[in-house]
């Protein structure tokens with residue numbers, strides 16, 4: 001079988017299970033064949049039997065509902081490779097937006113000390129570290145399993161000296177009072193009442209990464225309550241959230257705040273500054 005035939009076969013197979021069958025088929029064929037999209041289409045070489053068998057296995061995983069990113073094992077986040085697996089949340093474009101915003105503001109601090117809560121794969125922490133070489137980052141997560149993939153990303157990007165990981169529940173165990181210039185988090189924020197209506201693909205991600213409890217604000221409000229203690233004066237807190245969370249936020253008086261829109265014009269980033 002030739003590459004284009006394999007591509008057509010896969011596109012057909014994926015037709016009923018994903019929104020962009022041709023795109024996903026191409027990504028999977030690139031992965032399995034080691035060829036770029038251009039090479040596949042222009043050279044149209046013969047695909048060895050064994051390689052086709054592996055390709056079929058990947059297609060079956062996808063038709064069984066596994067997210068493409070877990071099959072490939074990595075994503076591109078702000079231009080860098082981030083490894084992901086079934087134990088970690090798949091970073092989203094909205095989070096790239098918040099991280100880009102935080103990088104821009106963090107450049108105004110000298111040797112910024114940054115705390116990330118709920119680091120997951122470490123996409124935010126790694127991007128901050130690469131863009132802010134004079135920063136020191138503490139990255140926490142309640143899930144020891146996701147910290148495994150986070151550590152793999154830290155090692156891959158050679159950031160062991162710049163990012164310290166900690167398995168912790170929210171920010172309760174952190175005792176570094178008035179130490180941080182920046183706190184950033186993309187916590188679980190889907191209201192528990194809405195979890196059952198999520199697309200099947202999202203349900204494949206770890207529940208602990210998406211379940212925000214009642215009204216989606218369980219972790220958000222813990223962070224809001226405690227972060228003024230940990231931030232330096234004029235330190236900044238960024239939290240990714242959804243519009244539905246906003247009426248239930250428990251915002252401390254010692255924070256000036258605004259809620260910024262994301263790239264789609266949706267209320268998405270809580271930005272608080274410690275008075």
Ligand SMILES: C[S@@+](CC[C@H](N)C(=O)[O-])C[C@H]1O[C@@H](n2cnc3c(N)ncnc32)[C@H](O)[C@@H]1O
Nearest residue numbers: 089091118119120141142143169170186188209
């Ligand atoms: C939406 S995911 C975000 C992951 C990553 N920061 C990103 O943006 O792709 C939320 C993360 O928070 C972690 N988490 C959930 N509850 C937590 C808690 N109480 N304390 C710390 N981390 C928590 C989850 O394990 C998950 O990795």
